Amino acid sequence: MQRIDHPLLSQSLGSQKTLTSFHFGQAGAQPKVYLQASLHADEIPGMMAAHHLRALLEKADAAQQIQGEVVLVPVANPIGLAQQLDHKPMGRFELATSENFNRHYPDLCAAVLPKVRGKLGQDPAQNVTTVRQAVAEYLQAWQPKTELASLRKRLVSLSFDADVVLDLHCDFEAALHLYTETPCWPKIEPLARLLGAEAVLLAKNSGGLSFDEGLSGHWWQLAEALADELPEGALPQATASATIELRGEADVTHALGQKDALALFGYLQHLGVVQGPAPTMPALPCAATPLSGSQTVETPVPGIVVFTAAVGQRLAVGDTVAEVIDPINNTVHLARAEVAGVLYARIARRYVMAGEKLGNIAGSVPFRTGNLLSA
Known part of the structure; x- marks a missing residue:
């Protein structure tokens, strides 16, 4: 060596x-x-x-x-x-x-x-x-x-x-x-x-x-x-x-x-x-899947994040990935899978602002174009 x-x-x-x-x-x-x-x-x-x-x-x-x-x-x-x-x-x-x-x-x-x-x-x-x-x-x-x-x-x-x-x-x-x-x-x-x-x-x-x-x-x-x-x-x-x-x-x-x-x-x-x-x-x-088929799960609202899906879990379209809870207005937003595939990554924080990423799902059908990587 x-x-x-x-x-x-x-x-x-x-x-x-x-x-x-x-x-x-x-x-x-x-x-x-x-x-x-x-x-x-x-x-x-x-x-x-x-x-x-x-x-x-x-x-x-x-x-x-x-x-x-x-x-x-x-x-x-x-x-x-x-x-x-x-x-x-x-x-x-x-x-x-x-x-x-x-x-x-x-x-x-x-x-x-x-x-x-x-x-x-x-x-x-x-x-x-x-x-x-x-x-x-x-x-x-x-x-x-x-x-x-x-x-x-x-x-x-x-x-x-x-x-x-x-x-x-x-x-x-x-x-x-x-x-x-x-x-x-x-x-x-x-x-x-x-x-x-x-x-x-x-x-x-x-x-x-x-x-x-x-x-x-x-x-x-x-x-x-x-x-x-x-x-x-x-x-x-x-x-x-x-x-x-x-x-x-x-x-x-x-x-x-x-x-x-x-x-x-x-x-x-x-x-x-x-x-x-x-x-x-x-x-x-x-199975290997296209990166262009990967869904970035986002939240349109701020709040407390409670994940209902584990990393490595296979999801169907419509399955709930996480709840985003607003404890002031007592509302719950359900972030859902829009593609079928494995939830391969999710954030570690448990409070998010509107528009933030929650996780990624490896879908098999390409739909994204342009730059496929996060910042």
Whole structure:
């Protein structure tokens, strides 16, 4: 194992933050898997899973069982981790700019398309090498001017040449679920089985340039942009990425961390990155559904929230998700499911104002368009 500390750009006098990565196996070996936790810095379950996964990787590395390369970043956001306001952690947005730490990553298709057009041929492996070299050159030329930009550059630089990229997050209160781009789903599907995902949300470019889509999106975008110039299959989906939501913010225990770490480690064995018998694949607990079919349950009135549906519960159209109670006027609003599917996430607060989100249901029929991600 090798530990590397990456100093971020110092944006203020006397202030310096560091990103730390752990490298297992042989640098440059294939396949390569990159995992990071808590890019939204107040989402801690991923950190716990990474803590337990590191122990498994150290043991495998010492036994020379790692055939490829694994890069683990257990604390992906030292900026957000240091932010608090009124004694509350503020890990989703940078306070200085209000930018979401998991948005605004580079559009790598736009960056490299002019560089690779006319240089790709019929050899898929050579085409992947050419595209990755173009991305590497783009990253080398990128000169960040802020601490946040330097964090984004470092995270992308560590991961852009990985075959699989896994970004560990959580929701407020949630069943284990994941997001991935549709072209990545065949590669990610075994992981969903091993983790026991209760919802899988698929999209092509969900909007906002999130970290995971920034690493996988340019592959299918380049293939589509160059479809008239290249034979079918000449530019494969060389990176499969996913955002894994490890339940809710309060689901931080050794038992859950160990369970998730074992599932991730089993996936590495399945990929052939780590030697060992491939794990027996359990049945997939859910069908993958389009992110555009997911209902955001909202309330038109303020009040006390009393949930009548549990996370992971399958709902029919018309089922009550929550009561919103106005104790002044003695009224109750029933927030109902408008799609059939699993309630995969809900808020943790129990008082809401009018227009606020209560939760999300994984519907199977697309109906939303535009930016599919929350702020």
